[in-house]
Amino acid sequence: MSLEEVAKRSGVSTATVSRVLNGVAVVKSSTRARVMKAAAELKYHPNLHARNLAGGRSRTIGVIVSNLDNPFFLDVYRALEEDCHSHDYEVLVANTAYSSKQLIAAIRLMIGRRVTGLAVIVSEMEDAIVRELTESQLPTVLYDVGAAGGNITKIRVNYRQGVERIVEYLAALGHQKMSFIGHHTVLGPLDERRRALFDTVRVVCPNATVRVAVDGDSLDGGRQAVREILSSGPAPTVIICVNDLMAVGALKELRDRGIRVPQDVSVTGFDNIKLSEFCCPALTTVHIPRDRIGHSLFTSLAPGSNGATSVGKELVIDPEFVVRDSTGPARK
């Protein structure tokens, strides 16, 4: 089941078979037909490793994410995949489960596969890794970490802006006792959100207090974080969640305890994943256009018609505040 066997069976050279299979160069249609027939009869499937090796190219974009379970990543992935497929590229996904070790392994794997470009959407990025990527020459898009330039494009979401809207809105509603739940990550976007929160609170409502709890990035994690908040001090009047997934978990715990949302406590999410409309109450959140992110990934990574990638820039994405039913006036 190799090119050579197909060549033999159809009485032509391997070169011609290759031409036919790749639709390149003009091959006499009778010859073409013969080759196609032979390939079909032999159930021939080209060895992609050989093809990539010989061709040097790979037409593959790699994506590494922290947590495929979070719909946020899937939405980005879907948009990217759409572009890739319509331009005849493949996508290779890798999941790190927030582990640096797995991140490194994933990066090595992508480099080893000689991907055309690599998108790294994780929050466990360490400086050393960013440096290695920078030195690797591989066209890369980093999400909310590192600096643009050279082979690196940075996509930055303006979290600060989103957080500001949330805080301003809550402050106007009279909330003073706030809490924040996030997940275990010291670096990257997450901490950015936490820091932005504290900074904003300091400016907008200096009298407000903010208690923090962290747990896993999952429904269970959100629920657990709320337990921690509730058992470690006076009940807050608002729970600001680092993302919608954890917020939905938080909602569950509150409901189980008979704490009403938003009457007793307000809850906010972040990301605006589909689920945020379907939980109850529907979440007040901040929309982040995952589709735009996904499409930007492709645009930056895939070589344009001129043959060059457009990496090296910094793309800023502005979020949008969405008010739904999980927030209300602070309880007296």
Add this chain to the structure above:
Amino acid sequence: MSLEEVAKRSGVSTATVSRVLNGVAVVKSSTRARVMKAAAELKYHPNLHARNLAGGRSRTIGVIVSNLDNPFFLDVYRALEEDCHSHDYEVLVANTAYSSKQLIAAIRLMIGRRVTGLAVIVSEMEDAIVRELTESQLPTVLYDVGAAGGNITKIRVNYRQGVERIVEYLAALGHQKMSFIGHHTVLGPLDERRRALFDTVRVVCPNATVRVAVDGDSLDGGRQAVREILSSGPAPTVIICVNDLMAVGALKELRDRGIRVPQDVSVTGFDNIKLSEFCCPALTTVHIPRDRIGHSLFTSLAPGSNGATSVGKELVIDPEFVVRDSTGPARK
């Protein structure tokens, strides 16, 4: 950045470099050190395509699923990935979005990559595809479709049993006006569930009626299907959903309309994804052990110590009925 450059820099042959990098054969430790050093300095990353080509192997398991968005698939994937990584295998995922065309493309890709084994967890399987897979010789696991034997292992979930529990339970609660919402698929597991439902109803509660609506396999799809049900006839007292994801969507639509669950209408899901515990009300559903499925995938596909895969069997997985808060007595 090729093996040869590393060899040159460390003053040994490519063969030796290969040995060092693969930890095979005994290499003098001083030589080994020199090679390692050179590789590091050169930031050498082995070309995986060349490696696979030369080695013939690939230590990669491919998985093709219909809808990565449905947590069900992710759970299966995660279990499989865990096994793969701990046995030094890679996993390659492909998403078909329920399209036969994409399924075929994905299969070709997997074969082209010469994966060790392939798991196909989709519901858009056509006979022709099953046949092609059977003839391909590639160790394959099919989910709820096709027949075991040869290079094919079939994993079958005993849906019928799950559906029976649901119907018996609902019938005992006095429900007579039932409805079923599923997604667009004529073949595979889905239709199995629908047929099982009708068969069971006929036996358990012949007086009951069942209306059907189908839409996409998503939160929106579930909501939409409920709209269809509600606008096309008398309100049912129970809505049986083909899976939890659609059930959560259904719940949302009911809530928006002020229809109480379970007082006005009962709702059941299927799969027991994590979300089914977190929605409100928590879903009565049928648990399907995705982790077991994932682990079985690996066991069947990865060659054992004897070097042979254990494909060819049929594995039956029994579901388990889980009662939560979305079901109650039929409204008079």
Add this chain to the structure above:
DNA sequence: TTGAAAGCGCTACCAG
């Protein structure tokens, strides 16, 4: 313990 060399399957360049 190490080197030389024969491929793995395919592409691409050069002739014809």
Add this chain to the structure above:
DNA sequence: CTGGTAGCGCTTTCAA
């Protein structure tokens, strides 16, 4: 329009 052939980068005997 088609064939010959030199690699692509790595693994793997076979000798040394």
